[in-house]
Amino acid sequence: xxxxxxxxxxxxxxxxxxxxxxxxxxxxxxxxxxxxxxxxxxxxxxxxxxxxxxxxxxxxxxxxxxxxxxxxxxxxxxxxxxxxxxxxxxxxxxxxxxxxxxxxxxxxxxxxxxxxxxxxxxxxxxxxxxxxxxxxxxxxxxxxxxxxxxxxxxxxxxxxxxxxxxxxxxxxxxxxxxxxxxxxxxxxxxxxxxxxxxxxxxxxxxxxxxxxxxxxxxxxxxxx
Amino acid sequence: xxxxxxxxxxxxxxxxxxxxxxxxxxxxxxxxxxxxxxxxxxxxxxxxxxxxxxxxxxxxxxxxxxxxxxxxxxxxxxxxxxxxxxxxxxxxxxxxxxxxxxxxxxxxxxxxxxxxxxxxxxxxxxxxxxxxxxxxxxxxxxxxxxxxxxxxxxxxxxxxxxxxxxxxxxxxxxxxxxxxxxxxxxxxxxxxxxxxxxxxxxxxxxxxxxxxxxxxxxxxxxxxxxxxxxxxxxxxxxxxxxxxxxxxxxxxxxxxxxxxxxxxxxxxxxxxxxxxxxxxxxxxxxxxxxxxxxxxxxxxxxxxxxxxxxxxxxxxxxxxxxxxxxxxxxxxxxxxxxxxxxxxxxxxxxxxxxxxxxxxxxxxxxxxxxxxxxxxxx
Amino acid sequence: xxxxxxxxxxxxxxxxxxxxxxxxxxxxxxxxxxxxxxxxxxxxxxxxxxxxxxxxxxxxxxxxxxxxxxxxxxxxxxxxxxxxxxxxxxxxxxxxxxxxxxxxxxxxxxx
Numbered sequence: 001x002x003x004x005x006x007x008x009x010x011x012x013x014x015x016x017x018x019x020x021x022x023x024x025x026x027x028x029x030x031x032x033x034x035x036x037x038x039x040x041x042x043x044x045x046x047x048x049x050x051x052x053x054x055x056x057x058x059x060x061x062x063x064x065x066x067x068x069x070x071x072x073x074x075x076x077x078x079x080x081x082x083x084x085x086x087x088x089x090x091x092x093x094x095x096x097x098x099x100x101x102x103x104x105x106x107x108x109x110x111x112x113x114x115x116x117x118x119x120x121x122x123x124x125x126x127x128x129x130x131x132x133x134x135x136x137x138x139x140x141x142x143x144x145x146x147x148x149x150x151x152x153x154x155x156x157x158x159x160x161x162x163x164x165x166x167x168x169x170x171x172x173x174x175x176x177x178x179x180x181x182x183x184x185x186x187x188x189x190x191x192x193x194x195x196x197x198x199x200x201x202x203x204x205x206x207x208x209x210x211x212x213x214x215x216x217x218x219x220x221x222x223x224x
Numbered sequence: 225x226x227x228x229x230x231x232x233x234x235x236x237x238x239x240x241x242x243x244x245x246x247x248x249x250x251x252x253x254x255x256x257x258x259x260x261x262x263x264x265x266x267x268x269x270x271x272x273x274x275x276x277x278x279x280x281x282x283x284x285x286x287x288x289x290x291x292x293x294x295x296x297x298x299x300x301x302x303x304x305x306x307x308x309x310x311x312x313x314x315x316x317x318x319x320x321x322x323x324x325x326x327x328x329x330x331x332x333x334x335x336x337x338x339x340x341x342x343x344x345x346x347x348x349x350x351x352x353x354x355x356x357x358x359x360x361x362x363x364x365x366x367x368x369x370x371x372x373x374x375x376x377x378x379x380x381x382x383x384x385x386x387x388x389x390x391x392x393x394x395x396x397x398x399x400x401x402x403x404x405x406x407x408x409x410x411x412x413x414x415x416x417x418x419x420x421x422x423x424x425x426x427x428x429x430x431x432x433x434x435x436x437x438x439x440x441x442x443x444x445x446x447x448x449x450x451x452x453x454x455x456x457x458x459x460x461x462x463x464x465x466x467x468x469x470x471x472x473x474x475x476x477x478x479x480x481x482x483x484x485x486x487x488x489x490x491x492x493x494x495x496x497x498x499x500x501x502x503x504x505x506x507x508x509x510x511x512x513x514x515x516x517x518x519x520x521x522x523x524x525x526x527x528x529x530x531x532x533x534x535x536x537x538x539x540x541x542x543x544x545x546x547x548x549x550x551x552x553x554x555x556x557x558x559x560x561x562x563x564x565x566x567x568x569x570x571x572x573x574x575x576x577x578x579x580x581x582x583x584x585x586x587x588x589x590x591x592x593x594x595x596x597x598x599x600x601x602x
Numbered sequence: 603x604x605x606x607x608x609x610x611x612x613x614x615x616x617x618x619x620x621x622x623x624x625x626x627x628x629x630x631x632x633x634x635x636x637x638x639x640x641x642x643x644x645x646x647x648x649x650x651x652x653x654x655x656x657x658x659x660x661x662x663x664x665x666x667x668x669x670x671x672x673x674x675x676x677x678x679x680x681x682x683x684x685x686x687x688x689x690x691x692x693x694x695x696x697x698x699x700x701x702x703x704x705x706x707x708x709x710x711x712x713x
Contacts, residue, residue, distance in 0.1 A: 046600060055501055055597035076505060082596075083503030094498045094599050097491075098245035103238075108502040110238060113231030116606065155502065167600060233608040240607035278655055280640060284648040289669065298669075321651060325662060334659045336666075340650050353656070389639035390646040395656035396665070418669070420651045451653055451668035458667065519611060526618035533625040537632060554659045561636045562629035 001031035001194060002052055002163075007061035009047050009219075021047040022058070023219040030212070031162075034185065034195040038205050039216035045198040046167055048216070052196060053165045054082040083108060087156030089166040093148045095140040095155075101127060101147075102136040105154045112159070119158075126154040130184070146177040153184060164188055166197040170204055178203050185209055232515070235508065239516040242495075253484055254524055260477050261528025261576050262535070263470060266544055268568050269536045271463040276563040278455035281393055282448070286319075286420035287429050289446040290436055303414035305440065309421070312435050314428040320416030322405050326370065326398070331359045333553035337398045339405035347401045349383035355395035355554040357385045372408050380404070388557070395556035466544065481580055488587045494599075496591050501599035509592040510585065517584030521577040528576075529569070537562045 009022040021044045029035050029052065037045035050056040051063060054070065057078075063071040070081060087108075095104045105123040127136050130150040135143060140151060149169070156164055166185075170178040178201065186209040189195050199205055205213050215222045243250045290309070292299050301320060309318055322339040335356055345351055352362055362368060362382050369379040386394045405411060421436075423429045433445040467474075496509055535541060537560060646652065654666045663670035 050597040050600050055600055056595060079500075079503060079505045079596075088501060088600075090501070090599060094494075094501070096242075096495055096498060099241055103241055106234075107238070107499065108504075110234035111231060111504050111508045113227030113229075113234065115226075115230055116233065159503065233606070236608035236611055237606055240611055244607070277640075281643045281647050281655070282653065284644040285653045286651045289653060291669070319651065325665070334661075334665065336656070336659075338650065355656070386646070387642060389642045392655055392657075393643055393647050393652045394650075396659045397650075397656070399650075446653075446668060448653075454668045455655065519615070523615065523618060526615075526622050530618070530621040530625055533628070537629065554656075556656050559636065559639075561640060562632045564626060564629050 001066055002029040002196075003062075003064040004028070004048075004052070005062040005064070007048070007051060007058045007063070009044075009051060009056070010059045013059065021219055022051070025061070025219075025221060027214065027221065029194070029196060031194050032189070032192050033211040034189050034197070034209055035212045035214060036205050036210045037196075037198040037214050037216055038200055039198075039222075040200065042218075043216040044219040045216050047219075049165055049167055049196065049198055053086045053088060053163075054078045055088075083111065083159055085161055085163055087159065087161040087164045089149070089152045089156050089164065089169055091168040091171055093152040093172075095148060095151060097141050098139060100137050101132060101140055101143065101151045101154075104140055104151055105136075105158055107158075108155060109158050123154065123158055126157055127151070130154050145172050146180065149173065149177070149181065150184075157188075161193070163194040163196060166195070168198055168201075170199060170201045175203065182207050182209050232511070235512040236515050236519070239512050239519070243516065243520075250520075253481070254520055254527075256477060257481065257520065257524035257576075257580070258527040258531070260474065261525050261572070262531045263473070263528075264467075264576070265529045265532035265569075265572055266536055266541065267463055267466045267470075268572060269532055269562075269564065270541050270544060270560070271459040271466075272565050272568055273536070273560045273563045275456055275459045277392065277561060278459070279452055282451055282455065285448055285451065287423045287426070287448050288421040288433055288436070289321075290419040290421060290440070291444045291446065292418075292440075292442055293444050294442070298418075300412070300415040300417065301419055305443075306416075306419065308439060309419065309436065312432060312439065314423055314425065314432045315421050316424045317422040319420045321418050321420050322402060322411065323417050324405075324409055324411075326373075328360075328370070331553065333359060333396070335396050335398050335554075337400065337405065337408070339400055339402040341402070345399050345401045345404075346383065347403050348381060349401070350380045351384045351386060351397075351399040352382060353386050353394045353397035354388050354391045355556055356398060357382075358557075359554060370408070372410075374410055378404070378408055391556045392558040396554050478579070482583045488591050493591050493594070496588075497594060497596065497598040500592075500594070500596035506592045510588055513584050513588040513592075514581065517581040518577075521580040525573055525576050529572070533562075533564075536560065 004025050004027045007022055007025040007027075008020065011019045011021060023044075025048060037048060039045045047056070051058050054063075054065075058071060061071065062069055065081065065085065070078065073081070096107065102120070102123055105126060106119055109119050109122075124133070124136065127133055127150075130153060132147060132150050132154070135147060140148060143151065149172075153164075164185075169181055169185075173181060182204065185195055185197075189209065197204065204210065290301075290305075292301050292305070306318055306320055309315060319341050321341070324337050326335045326337050327333075328335055335353075339345075350368070352360075356362065360368060362385065364382055364384050366382045367379055368382060369377050371377050380400070386397060386399075400408070406413065421432070423432050429447060429449075433447055436443060436445045499509055500506070535543060541560070653668050656665070658664035
C-alpha cells in the first residue's frame with residue numbers, strides 16, 4: 001500500500017552541518033498490517049515515519065500511496081492526504097494544553113467543515129470506546145499519561161484514517177499501560193487499519209500484534 | 225457553502241477556546257482596546273457635533289460684519305458710515321449694531337450687553353440670557369442693578385429670559401434698549417459698535433466686501449464664511465489638542481497590542497506545528513488567527529463606539545467636556561444634537577481595527593509556514 | 603449540551619452591531635426631536651445678528667473670536683481669525699482676580 005523507493009532525506013542541506021538522516025530506503029509497507037521500525041535513536045526511524053505520513057517530503061526518492069506518486073505534490077494536497085489517510089499519535093502526545101479532551105479530539109476535523117453535531121458525536125463515541133467518556137470535559141493537562149495517550153489516539157482516529165502512525169508510543173508509559181496500548185492497537189488493526197510505529201521497546205517489537213519489524217541503523221534498513 | 229460556514233465556525237470555536245485559556249489577560253486587552261476606541265470616538269463625536277451645531281446656528285448670522293479699525297484696533301463706527309454704505313449695490317439691509325462687554329463682579333463673569341435694533345426692548349427693562357438669569361437668580365419682574373464703568377448705578381427690570389433652547393448662542397446676553405445702552409456705557413450719540421449687512425446674493429458677498437473695503441478704507445469686513453471657518457478650526461484645534469494629549473496613551477496601547485498580537489510564544493509556535501501535523505493547512509491557521517484578530521478588534525471597536533455615543537449624547541460628555549468646550553465662568557447648558565460623520569467613523573474603524581489585524585497576521589504568517597514535521601521532531 | 607463558543611461570539615457580536623446601529627437611529631431621533639430648538643437658535647442668531655457661540659465668555663477674543671481685533675492675542679494675520687483660545691483652557695489664577703478686578707472697576711472707561 002505504501003511504497004518507498006530510494007528515499008534519501010537531508011537536513012540543513014548545503015550547510016556545514018548537513019546531515020543525511022535517511023540514506024536510500026526501499027520499502028513496501030503492507031496494508032492492514034502492523035509494521036514497526038526498530039532502531040537506536042538517530043537511526044532515522046522517526047524521519048522515515050514523517051515521510052511515510054506525508055509530514056515531510058524526501059530530499060530524493062519516490063513515495064507511492066496506493067499506486068499514486070505523492071512525493072511531488074504541493075502542500076495543499078499533501079495536507080489533504082495527510083488529514084484523510086493518516087492519524088498520528090506522537091511521542092509527547094502533542095495535545096493542545098488548556099483545551100478539553102473533547103476539543104482536542106475534534107481538532108483534526110475542523111478544516112473539513114464537518115457538521116458540528118456529527119463531529120461531536122463521533123468524538124464522544126471515540127472517547128467512550130477508549131474508556132474516557134467521563135473525562136471528556138477535563139483539560140488535557142489534568143489527565144494522566146495513559147489518559148493523554150488515549151486522547152491522542154482518539155484524535156488520530158477522528159477523521160477515520162486508513163493508517164495510524166505512532167512514534168515511540170510506549171516511551172512514556174509503564175508496563176501495564178503499554179500492554180493496554182498494544183491491546184488498543186490490536187483492535188484497531190482488527191478493524192482493518194494499517195498501523196505503522198517506531199519503537200525500541202521489546203514489549204512492542206516482540207509483541208504478537210506486530211506483524212513485521214523493520215530494523216534501521218544510520219539511515220538504512222539493516223534486516224527484516 | 226454549508227461546509228465552508230461550518231469550517232469557519234470550527235475555526236472560531238477553536239480560537240475562542242484558545243483565548244479563553246488566558247481569560248483575564250485577553251479580556252483585559254479587549255477592555256483596554258475598547259477604552260481606547262471609546263476615548264477617540266468620544267473626542268471625534270463631540271467635536272464633530274459641536275462643529276455641526278456651530279455651522280447650522282451661525283449660517284443665519286449676518287453675511288458681512290463691518291468693523292472700523294483705528295491703529296489696528298476695533299473702534300466705533302462714526303455717524304455717516306451707514307449712509308455711505310447705502311449706495312453699494314447688492315446690499316439688501318444695513319444695520320448699525322450696538323453691543324459691548326460688561327464684567328459683573330458679583331459672579332465674576334463677563335456679559336455681552338446688546339441693544340438690538342429690530343427688537344424693541346422697553347427702556348428700563350432687560351431681556352437676559354439663560355446663564356445670566358441662572359447665575360444671578362433672575363426671573364421676569366425682578367429688578368437688577370449694574371454699576372456702569374462710569375461708576376453710576378443703573379437699575380433695570382427683567383422683562384424676560386431668553387429661551388433655554390438658544391443657550392448655546394445667547395447664554396451671556398443682556399438685551400436692553402438703545403437709549404439705556406448709550407446711557408449705561410456713555411456711548412456717543414450716532415456711533416455704533418459695528419455694522420451688519422445682509423447681501424441678497426451669496427455669490428456677491430465677496431464683491432460687496434471688496435467694495436466696502438475700497439469705499440471705507442479704515443474698515444474691515446468680516447464674512448460669514450470666515451466666521452464658520454473660525455468655528456470649524458476652533459474645534460479642530462481642540463480635537464487636535466485632545467489627541468495630542470492622548471497620543472502617549474495611544475502609543476502605549478499600540479505597543480501593548482503589537483507585543484500581544486505579534487509576539488508569538490514558543491507555546492503558540494508549538495501549537496501551530498501540532499495543528500499542521502494533524503491536518504490543518506497553512507491557510508487554516510491563518511484564517512483562525514484572522515478570526516481572532518477580527519473578533520477582538522471588531523468587538524472592541526463596537527463596544528468603544530457605542531459607549532462613546534452614550535457618553536457624549538446621552539450623558540453630556542462629562543469626561544472630555546472641560547477640554548473640548550473650554551473654560552468659562554458662565555457655562556451655557558446645552559444638549560448637543562447628535563451628528564455622526566460616516567467618514568469619521570470609517571476612519572476610526574480603519575485605524576483601530578486594521579492595524580490590530582495586521583499585527584496578528586504578520587508573525588503568524590512566518591510561523592504558519594513552518595514544516596508540519598516539527599511536531600514529530602520536538 | 604454546552605453552547606458553542608462561536609454561537610456565543612455571534613450573539614455577542616450581533617448585540618454589539620445592533621448597539622452600533624442603534625446609535626445611528628438614536629442620533630436621527632434626537633436630531634428630529636431637537637430640530638425645533640435648533641431652528642430657534644438659528645432664528646435668534648438671525649434676529650439679533652449673533653455671530654458667535656457663547657462658549658467661552660472669559661475674554662473678548664474668545665467670546666467673539668470672529669469679531670476680535672486684528673491684534674488680539676495670537677491674531678497677527680488678517681486672515682487668521684482667532685482660533686487659538688489658550689485662555690479658554692485654563693482659568694486665570696484665583697489670586698490675581700481680586701487684585702485685577704479692583705483695578706478694572708476703578709477704570710472709568712470700558713476696556
